[in-house]
Amino acid sequence: MEYLIKQYPLETGALEIQYIEEYFGEFPRRKTAREILARLENRSSLILMAEAPLQDDPGSLVPVSYKIVHELRPDETEPKLHDLVARLRGHISFEAHRVLYSWIGGTRRDWRGQGHFRALSEECESWAIASGFDQIVVKTKNRFYDMRAALAQLHFDVVKFETNALDNADSKVYLAKQLIADMVRGHRSIRTVVQAE
Numbered sequence: 325m326e327y328l329i330k331q332y333p334l335e336t337g338a339l340e341i342q343y344i345e346e347y348f349g350e351f352p353r354r355k356t357a358r359e360i361l362a363r364l365e366n367r368s369s370l371i372l373m374a375e376a377p378l379q380d381d382p383g384s385l386v387p388v389s390y391k392i393v394h395e396l397r398p399d400e401t402e403p404k405l406h407d408l409v410a411r412l413r414g415h416i417s418f419e420a421h422r423v424l425y426s427w428i429g430g431t432r433r434d435w436r437g438q439g440h441f442r443a444l445s446e447e448c449e450s451w452a453i454a455s456g457f458d459q460i461v462v463k464t465k466n467r468f469y470d471m472r473a474a475l476a477q478l479h480f481d482v483v484k485f486e487t488n489a490l491d492n493a494d495s496k497v498y499l500a501k502q503l504i505a506d507m508v509r510g511h512r513s514i515r516t517v518v519q520a521e
């Protein structure tokens with residue numbers, strides 16, 4: 325299977341992500357275009373979306389999977405990112421390493437298990453290596469079993485576990501993957517990437 329991936333510029337991408345997040349009824353906290361713009365402006369980032377045919381209308385392509393990654397600097401001042409960096413200190417090396425944060429992503433239910441997320445993740449890795457990043461970090465929760473399984477398959481290692489005393493299912497899991505130029509040769513997905521306007 326060949327995956328079709330669209331790479332979006334900031335403003336259009338923020339609107340597209342807001343739109344696709346509306347299909348994720350399982351997560352109550354959806355990101356708005358305004359939030360996405362505020363987070364990504366003035367930092368290196370990548371907005372990717374995979375498109376695939378509708379099951380009952382194979383001639384129509386629809387967005388089915390998405391991913392936003394962005395740079396994470398040691399001196400972040402925005403409160404959420406400042407907090408994230410503080411929690412990662414001692415577990416991730418920020419010194420002399422460029423860190424990429426895998427912020428949000430997912431695949432619409434009907435298209436899961438078809439490799440779209442792997443294709444987006446591999447495209448991210450290629451871009452990140454070409455852009456000079458050294459590692460990707462990601463945060464999830466114990467109860468996001470699908471995401472934990474996917475991250476394991478994509479060879480992310482757990483670097484920190486933060487227990488939630490009230491409910492262990494809500495405990496936070498931080499994972500990371502070192503980026504090395506050679507890893508691109510091990511990528512499994514065949515991808516066509518087009519630039520959206």
Ligand SMILES: CC(C)(COP(=O)(O)OP(=O)(O)OC[C@H]1O[C@@H](n2cnc3c(N)ncnc32)[C@H](O)[C@@H]1OP(=O)(O)O)[C@@H](O)C(=O)NCCC(=O)NCCS
Nearest residue numbers: 430431436437438439440441442464468470471473474477
């Ligand atoms: C996690 C998620 C993104 C995976 O998307 P997907 O498009 O189905 O993933 P892929 O088909 O590309 O699978 C990637 C790899 O993970 C594995 N994988 C994915 N979901 C899995 C599951 N539920 N159980 C076991 N393995 C799984 C696949 O087998 C595949 O491995 P392989 O390529 O080595 O064969 C999707 O299930 C999702 O959007 N879930 C909800 C999002 C979420 O949990 N968000 C929480 C906030 S972090």
